[in-house]
Amino acid sequence: MDEIPSWRKVRIIKRIYKDRLPNDVRSAFWKYCLQLEEKECLKEYEEYSNKLLPQEESTQIDKDVNRTIRYHQFYKDRYGEGQCKLFRVLKAYANYNSETRYTQGMSTIAGILLIYIPEEHLAFGALKELFSRYKLNNWYANGLDGLQKEVFPTLEKLISKYLPKLHHHLYKILAQGMALEHYCGLFITNWFLELFFDSLPWPLMLKVWDTFLWFGNPALYSIALALLEALEAHLLSLNDFSALVKELKNTGDFKGDQKKLLKRAFKFAIDEKQLEKIKAKVTH
Template structure:
């Protein structure tokens, strides 16, 4: 199953980059091998959408084997357990942490989002899963990756909030949900001043203790797990009812 999904995602990875723009591009077979290798290295995760961008970005700067070990380092050591894979439980919990941090650090933006009933995870979830590779200027992505590889996953929260703080006034000018959605969909593409972005992330947003992030993760993770278990139970009930209905219809046909 992983190999089939990987094939579907190869040309969706970095379609505007010459190394990945077509099946004949030099990066495509390398990307395929790295993703298949990781799916075998960690069968509990296998392949998850988002991993393709991480591997492809790493291979822009590293040989194929080193890119594989870079992917292993990110997936298995830097990011929390259960971040990628079937449920993305930790990734879902982190989006709730993002909302907590926005409420604390960016109260004007938070009030604006609440007023317009905007779910910010529609935009930030992809930032976290792809480590800001998708729809972000390369210079900005490079600075984020430098900080991420040095300091760990807390950096993702810093830069997520820094993106919003950087464009706070423009965000507040969007007067309804539609305009907010349209603006935030391309927000990453608008962040070119890496120096200013880093100043916001590492100076203006301080204090930014990892202790707070860990506490909020510990609070949200059990809630996400419980909700997923309830969803699985509901799906099981629906399947059971469907099976019973199908059996009754089959029995009725036999009576005819």
């Protein structure tokens, strides 16, 4: 996607914000963003889905599948088509990714992919791309070490720059109060690991995915800043540790203006160069 002019990216993302994409359009859009190759995905999926998993890992995947997006029609039946598909995709990916293997949280990502990319081999390919080209593997690996060392301090630097009053407030109540190095760890883990699943209403979460798949990781930071800005006035009124954490961890029923939030995220326009400069400072 690097060869696409920035002005065209702007037009496409504005359309995403304005309109609700039909499922078939979203499916095609995600496949395009992820640059999925039919033959390659099928070949690799057949290879890795036919390999056996250690019993303990297989059992864990099965347990997690049974907890994944159960309210959605596709996954409501135990051992129904949706759950079986999800198990097979996760099994194949665990065999493929010998470094991280299967980690909790992956089932949600794969579960959402399968709803909009129902072909198992393509959903497997999509999961591969998210963890490699979109670098989710960096966050999941080594007990979420990358998330803690990269995402937490980077987002806090951005909050201190764009939302200084809120940063001071959160740092004072959450970090100093509990002697924590990074207050972000109290609430953003699922925002990034599960790409805002259950942290935003479903239609808004899908638009976040659309934006993320088009712009990459910087979009998640922009969305996080926009969400915090939308909640800022209320958060500043809370001076109790538990109340603050509760509000920050229960954003799934966000009742603010969704279009305004997305437009504001777009205006933050965090880019890869900006992230790399911050990461270089906070990780060394």
